[in-house]
Amino acid sequence: MNEVTRKKLDFDSIANHVSGFCLSDMGRDKLVTAEPLHDRSWLETELQRVLELRLFIEEGLPLPFSSLPDTRPVLRKLEMIDSSLDPFELLAVHDLLLASAQLRKFLFRNRETYPAVNGLTIQLWLEKSLQYAIMRAVDGQGRVRDTASDGLLAIRADLSSGRARLRTKMERLQKRCQANGWLMEDTVAMKNGKLVLGLKVEYRYKLPGFIQDYSQTGQTVFIEPAETLEMSNRIQELEIDERREIERILRELSSLVGEELENIRHNQSLMAVFDSLYARARFAADTSSVLPSLSEGRLLRIVRGFNPWLLVTHRKKGRQVFPLDMELSGAERALVISGPNAGGKSVAMKTVGLLCCMLQHGYLVPCSESSVFPLFDGIHIEIGDEQSIENDLSTFSSHLEQVRGILVLATSRSLVLIDELCSGTDVEEGGAIARAVIEELLARGSTLFVTTHLGSLKAYAHEREGAVNGAMEFDRESLSPSFRFLKGLPGSSFAFAMVRRMGFGDDFLRTAERFLHGKTADLDGVLDDLRAVLEENRRLKGSLERERAELAEEGRRLRKTADEIDRRHLSMKTERARELRREIEEAKKAIREIVREVREHPEREAVEKGRRKLDLHKKELLKEEAVARQETTGVPEGDAAPRKGDLVRVLSTRTTGEVVALQEKEATVQCGAFRLTTSLENLEKISRRGAKELSRDDQARHSGGGWSSRVGSLESTTLDLRGMTGDEAVSAIERFIDRLILNRMRQGTIIHGKGSGALRRRVSVCLKQHPAVREFRIGDWAEGGSGVTIIEL
Incomplete structure (x- = not known):
């Protein structure tokens, strides 16, 4: 990326500002001279290191070393023949080696929390004897010790x-x-x-x-x-x-340092890299920047993206910065942005370029984590109306010269940004040249952003496959920009509305309108109608999507209700079977009493007759029990005796498990992570389907009465995950989103805390994969900062 592009995107201003966070001059130089990374794996590693250091800073932890000297002049001096270092230069070498050792040891102890940064610092050379030799000879004030x-x-x-x-x-x-x-x-x-x-x-x-x-x-x-x-x-x-x-x-001492010159230079280089990473992390914490997704293809989605340089400059002035929401699919490769002057077109275009540029230089960017950025092999920009006085070029000639340079360099993986394309000449000729430029870049496969006032270019973007219109929203009543981007909608310049608002007379306006070309007036009318239609379609689409989501939720609720009814029906059958078993036991007890009486009084025919009736009743009850058992467990009566490997239900504890060993009248059952030994009479053989049904029945009972009580009520739109494991958090998030949807809530807050960032990353992965989540972002300062995530459904 050339210096002109860096300057026009304000990237140089960002780099110089961030360099103020560095601890040493060598870190500052490393930062401001860094080149963009085009290798995906290297870039992802670099961004992950910055993210880990941002979390380190937000936890309020200090660095394990107090100073980081710039040792580059010292090492260059040692490269000279017969040169020696003075005490202060030796102290600088000592401080570099000490800082390297402290940093490596600290991050190795915390390698599970900061694995990517540890991957860098683990390469540092550890040395003690040279440090000891220097400190034995030189004190902290740079004086040679007596000893x-x-x-x-x-x-x-x-x-x-x-x-x-x-x-x-x-x-x-x-x-x-x-x-x-x-x-x-x-x-x-x-x-x-x-x-x-x-x-x-x-x-x-x-x-x-x-x-x-x-x-x-x-x-x-x-x-x-x-x-x-x-x-x-x-x-x-x-x-x-x-x-x-x-x-x-x-x-x-200088000779000892010279013997380890390469190792010291190695540490110097790594510590400069760490210094630049730490500065970027401090800037990320200062601007609430995050790590978005990197697209494998051409998808570009910016959700609540802020211009970083405006965040820096407007903060000092107390001015508000508006977020940008913009998306280009893989098939959309050219975006033509139109609208009135001072409406935010150029700012939106530069924001896209600056965010892409920063990301590929290893910076986190201020946007939502649901944003997606592709990787570009180069960014080319033409903005402004600077004339080339040295070459005697007019504004338009200078503009064409810059565009020609872009056409020479642009590739299929380039991002091209052109402000007011071909607007400095005749409207018809400029429009024709502008369309030719866009055609050339589309043919190459570049991703193109263009701002314009040319009506013909708006119509071209509407008709051309691969191109799309966009506008910056403008309030017709107040004639002030809202800085909200509208995709698929061409913008108007609102020139006549501004003239009227600024106090020009009606006669003047009528005269101007007579000079307005009829086709242009008709085009403005068409754009107004199209804008109204698109707004209505957007409203209807949003309404349709909400209704579709509600219908899907209603269907899911009905399915869950049906499942709940089935479970309750099965529970009732199970309870009935237990009642039958109790009746059978009572009948058996009665039979035993009759037998005892018969033995005592064998001559009594009445007792014998009662016995026959009880036997008949016993057979009927046993038959009903067999039917009930088969309905509830899926196990036929003839197969009721448990064997090794069978699934059983322990009647005394209401748990299910697998028989792993059999004794004479006892069995050992594996119930999850524990084993128990119980009598065979305390076991009930069940099928796999029966085990699942009974498990769901128990879960519903333990959770307080079924799905309607778990999902149907919504006590708060805030979910606190602190203290949970990753798997517990994912389960809690899914139930939380179900409750939000059922209660028709479109926004919720998830509290995960700052900590090491592991729980926040697990939350981010879960939300990215959930189909009901439209977008999510880290909370603003007033909402809890990086300790919370705001979700939109």
Whole structure:
């Protein structure tokens, strides 16, 4: 992408603004010189890293290092022969290596939360010995430590004692001169690196020594006493030795750094990349930017997309920025936007270009997460009416020169943006040239956005396959733009309406209308009629879609109601079968009593007759039980005894499971994740269908009485998912959307919190796949920010 395009889209302004969030100059340079990414996998990885860092920032976490120096000049210096680093340059290398180690360790510990960023920082070179060597020799203020070497320690010890002796000698001489009244100043001074005494000029020969300086008035002479000369020379020799030892230490450390130059340069490069990622993440958090979907084809859908540069500039001025909603399907490759001046045509076109440009440079963009962007191999733009004075070109000539350059470069994967195509010349000729330009770009397969006032171009877009009209909505009454994009509808310039509103007289307007070409007037009338028809169709389509959704929901509700009736009917049958079993048990008990009486009184015929009746009744009840069991469980009577591998119902716990082992009168049943052992009498064999029906029956009973109580009532249009797992959240979202649809609510709020962002991403995937969700977006600042998602049905 060339510099002109970056400048006209305001991308350079965005990059310069975002560079202010960087921690180092090398990060800033990396950011502003970055090239767009055309490889999908690389781009997705880059965007995911920015997204993870945005979540890191929103959690309020600090970076694990306090500073990030720019080490590029230091490493360039080391590339020179016989060069060595000063203490501050060594400290810069140390701070870079320390920051690299801290960042790598921190992100590795949190690799599950920030996997994409960890994939970058795990490549950092870990080093400890060089850091230790530098800090052992240099302190935080850039001074070489006494302990940097044994030689330096001994030299500084001698220097310290020598300076102490010299100071003592000077103080004695001072007291003697003071007693004699020779001193002009009662302190020991420093002149030309020597300790001196300030004597009155008339006593300058009283003290043997060397004159080092005079005062400005000439009344004071500064003398270095001869008695201290030997001490001073010794100190000077030690200072020279100290400088030589320090130089040796610095050369040695510089050599160690030079041996690891490639590794340090590797860390420098990765840390610059991280710095640029972190700056983009801070900008994303500042503008509530998100990661939209990347289209495999040509689909371009922008939902609540804001111009990022307007967000930055208008915030300072307290002005409102309006969102853009726009969509081009894969078959629609050219959009002709028309409408009045200052209606937002150019802003809408530049917003599309800037969002696409930022996305391919690894920026998150301020729009809804339901937005979809294709990838382009280049963005070409012609906007404005700048004349080329150097080449003596008019406005129209300059415009054509830019268009010709676009035609040379555009490919089937290019995005082309042209403002006021061929509007600076004769209307008919300009319209013909404009159509030829569009035809050429359509033939190449480019994606094209054009703004225009030319009526012929609007008619062309209406008729040409692959092209579509679009307009920026305008209030006829107030003659003010609403900045809402209307697809499939050509716009009007509203020139006469503006003239009338600005106070021109009726006679003037009638005169102007007489000069208006008849076809043009007719075209404006047709556009007004078409606009009304399209608006009515859009309203009817929306009404039809709502009714269709309501019918679908009603059908689903009826199906669920029928299922509920079936389940209840089955439950009633099951309960009846249990009652029959209880009656049978009572009958058996009665039989046992009769048998006992018969044994006690075998001669009684009445007892024998009662016994026969009970036997007959028992057979009838057993027959009814068999029929009921087959209806409820699907298992024939003759197959009632459970065997290994059979599905059974545990009567005492109302649970179902599979028989995994059999003993004499007991069985082991696998019920989900646990096993239980119970008597065979406590088991009831069932079919797989019966197990599913009974499971649904239990779930309905546990949830409070069936579907109508679970789905039919809507206590709130807000769903709180905090604390749930991903699977729990998906199930809760589906039930929440069902309740919204049933109660004819078109908007809802899902609270998932900020946290690591895993739950929010799971919510986003679920909403993208749900057929009833028309769009969704992260909440505004007043709605809860990135901790909530707003859904539209």
